[in-house]
Amino acid sequence: MQLIHGMIYTMEGDVYQDGYIITEGTVIKAVGPMTELASIEEDAIDLQGKSVYPGFIDAHCHIGICEDGLGFEGEDVNEETHPLTPQMRAVDAVNFLDDCFGEAVDAGVTTVLTGPGSANPIGGQWLAMKTAGRCMEDMAFADPVGMKFAFGENPKVSYNAKNMSPMTRMATAALIRKQLQKARNYIEDIRRAEEDDELDEPEFDEKCEALIPVLKGELKAFMHAHRADDIMTALRIAKEFSLDAVIVHATEGYKIADLLAERDAKIITGPIICDRSKPELKGLTPKNAGILESHGIQAAICTDHPVIPIQYLPLSAAICRKEGLSSKAALESITIRAAQIVGIDHRVGSLKAGKDADFCVFSADPLSVDASPEMVFINGTIVRDHRNGGNA
Secondary structure, rough: EHHHHEEEEEEOOEEEEEEEEEEOOEEEEEEEEEHHOOOOOOOOOEEOOEEEEEEEEEEEEEEOEEEOOOOHHHHHOOOOOEEEEEOOOOOHHOOOHHHHHHHHOOOOOOEEOOOOOOOOEEEEEEEEEEEEOOOOHHEEEEHHHHHHHEEEEHHHHHHOOOOOOOOOOOHHHHHHHHHHHHHHHHHHHHHHHHHHOOOOOOOOHHHHHHHHHHHHOOOOEEEEEEEEEEHHHHHHHHHHOOOOOOEEEEEOOHHHHHHHHHOOOOOEEOOOOOOOOOOHOOOOOHHHHHHHOOOOOOOOOOOOOOOHHHHHHHHHHHHHHHOOOOOHHHHHHHOOHHHHHHHHOOOOOOOOOEEEEEEOOOOOOOOOOOOOEEEEEEEEEEEEEEEOOOOO
């Protein structure tokens, strides 16, 4: 498929004022200026100067696992029977027919990271998936992509009600350390058994098995932390165990932006457009992303859906732009930067040959309040087409 005469924002550093995109199957075959296009196919789509952006990425949400319009029967986000549940897999909980996936597509959100919530100190495995498809096997493309850890109020509140540990921040950190050390010992026991025929391998442990790729740095450690002290605790534990950590939320990141910059911290911030509904959000400000940027930290922006409906991801980036984040960083926060932070930039986040053919066509600034994509492509297929009133 050819798309011609569009203003192509590749998010790779190039903006083609009059450019083209060629897709082949599910991927981008070529992208560049019209002057380099050898021939135009008869069925090429003429964009007539409209703008093309990579599909938007929500780097942290609970879409499909915390279902729309349902109570307990659609609430699969927290397995609160034990504080340590690294063996839980998002792929087994996501309802891929949840209505919110359609709303995501309508807003140009083509990729999401979703998974267990923050009731447990270790909550389970997250995945990256597309927002259109027939089933999870079609939609998920990085499963797992990371492990969820949680610090601060949420584990305390959840387990205080059960009169069991953790009831303090100290206990939350201690439980995480204990399980990570147990998994580290498990790895060492396996190694020793492989090297010495007289030693038996340790008994299979599903929790330790799930943490092996995290300890090896093969999966991200997504660390829920709002308050500045919780952020530093998360980074402290990440350093102790050499984890590839991503701080999720970082509501008070602006208070310690210099410290985060020194540590080259990876940040996903959000939700942005919500009230200060709990103690950890007392320091919430939409200026956070801009302040982090001023210290050299390029954060991703998330909705934490359903806290903020996923279709307001572009609006969240727009509000951060209004409050000091640069226009370039605002777009990057929901495209290439989000993809880089969570480790999926080899597939999505920019328009480049070989990457997934996920992109949106706009006739206005995509971060303006009244903007909606005229066309949305996922894996090279038109999943929304509002030209001439159509709705693919």
